[in-house]
Amino acid sequence: METFDKNVSKCLAPLYKEGHMAYNFASDNNSGALPEMIDAVRKVNVEHVHAYGGDEYSESAIDCFKKNFGENIDVHFVFNGTAANVLSIKALLKSYESVLCAETSHLNMDECGAPEAMTGSKLILLPSVDGKIKIKDLDEKYIRLGDQHYSQPKMVSITQPTEYGTVYTVEEMRQISDWCKKRNMYFHVDGARFVNAATSLQKSLKEISADVGVDVLSFGGAKNGLIIGEAVIFFNKNLSKDFKFYRKQLMQLGSKARFISSQFETLLSNDLWKKSSAHSLKMAQLLCEKLSKFPEIRITQKVQANAVFAMMPKEWVGVLREKYFFYVWNENTWEVRLMTTFDTSEAQINDFCGIIESLKKK
Numbered sequence: 001m002e003t004f005d006k007n008v009s010k011c012l013a014p015l016y017k018e019g020h021m022a023y024n025f026a027s028d029n030n031s032g033a034l035p036e037m038i039d040a041v042r043k044v045n046v047e048h049v050h051a052y053g054g055d056e057y058s059e060s061a062i063d064c065f066k067k068n069f070g071e072n073i074d075v076h077f078v079f080n081g082t083a084a085n086v087l088s089i090k091a092l093l094k095s096y097e098s099v100l101c102a103e104t105s106h107l108n109m110d111e112c113g114a115p116e117a118m119t120g121s122k123l124i125l126l127p128s129v130d131g132k133i134k135i136k137d138l139d140e141k142y143i144r145l146g147d148q149h150y151s152q153p154k155m156v157s158i159t160q161p162t163e164y165g166t167v168y169t170v171e172e173m174r175q176i177s178d179w180c181k182k183r184n185m186y187f188h189v190d191g192a193r194f195v196n197a198a199t200s201l202q203k204s205l206k207e208i209s210a211d212v213g214v215d216v217l218s219f220g221g222a223k224n225g226l227i228i229g230e231a232v233i234f235f236n237k238n239l240s241k242d243f244k245f246y247r248k249q250l251m252q253l254g255s256k257a258r259f260i261s262s263q264f265e266t267l268l269s270n271d272l273w274k275k276s277s278a279h280s281l282k283m284a285q286l287l288c289e290k291l292s293k294f295p296e297i298r299i300t301q302k303v304q305a306n307a308v309f310a311m312m313p314k315e316w317v318g319v320l321r322e323k324y325f326f327y328v329w330n331e332n333t334w335e336v337r338l339m340t341t342f343d344t345s346e347a348q349i350n351d352f353c354g355i356i357e358s359l360k361k362k
């Protein structure tokens with residue numbers, strides 16, 4: 001952890017000094033990349049190699065995925081998380097089949113209708129207050145099988161950790177997976193921040209994917225310190241046979257694949273993903289703890305990953321956002337989302353809380 005922290009600040013310090021960079025709590029998407037990623041792409045920038053993933057760096061990265069997720073997987077790289085989700089659906093479902101997911105899911109709220117536009121498959125929405133879905137709601141939506149007028153349920157998609165920073169337990173994942181298997185449905189996980197879930201649960205990546213019966217996982221890179229890149233992992237090779245064709249059709253096949261794959265190998269080696277996510281989670285806990293001390297602030301969700309959801313006096317939000325930008329998640333209630341990342345520091349959290357102290361005195 002010590003070395004990791006020093007590494008990050010060594011890389012970022014000159015940028016802060018020159019005023020090129022401000023810190024904020026908006027999103028892990030807003031952070032730069034882990035310094036190790038810059039080294040990773042530099043290291044593979046040496047010679048001509050096969051394109052489109054046929055290079056030895058990409059093969060080596062896939063071996064590394066196998067060490068972390070189990071041998072019987074098929075891994076494909078794409079450019080972004082929306083594509084990982086859309087292509088997971090496209091590969092497995094026919095256009096008349098539907099996906100059951102939370103109404104709060106990224107699939108539904110933040111992909112501009114891409115899943116439905118690109119696959120034809122309908123999203124069937126389940127209610128959720130904490131980002132998770134419940135078995136009783138799955139039961140309720142599993143209807144009209146064989147009815148030609150109705151889009152046929154064929155996949156369940158959950159986000160782990162959820163968009164609300166909560167984490168499904170292993171048991172909850174297993175229950176959803178069993179529910180799917182009994183109905184011959186696919187189990188998809190949007191794991192844009194999957195490493196944070198594994199660290200939160202203190203499990204290996206395999207224990208919360210292959211071992212609980214996930215069929216396909218959108219495994220995030222950019223939110224976990226990569227410059228760019230996401231991976232789609234199939235846990236049953238028979239399911240992935242069409243994937244490469246759809247990936248090309250949907251313009252997600254990168255020719256210089258080594259620059260994405262080498263970053264994933266770096267993330268998955270030497271426990272970098274564990275160190276990095278442990279830091280993000282620790283900072284989220286600290287932020288939650290410090291904010292909880294203000295009676296005017298109410299933490300609205302369990303803090304189990306790298307997001308803190310809170311309600312605070314409306315007039316504070318504007319002032320705080322001048323220095324540390326963050327999103328108002330719900331414009332009706334003024335619930336806000338504060339996110340931590342691999343480069344969040346205790347000093348920034350203290351400074352943020354210092355601004356709150358000064359606002360209280362006014």
Ligand SMILES: Cc1ncc(COP(=O)(O)O)c(C=O)c1O
Pocket residue numbers: 029079080081082083085106107159162163190192193222
């Ligand atoms: C849970 C979740 N899934 C998927 C995505 C999609 O990622 P991208 O913006 O790379 O398309 C995001 C992005 O914020 C996300 O938060």
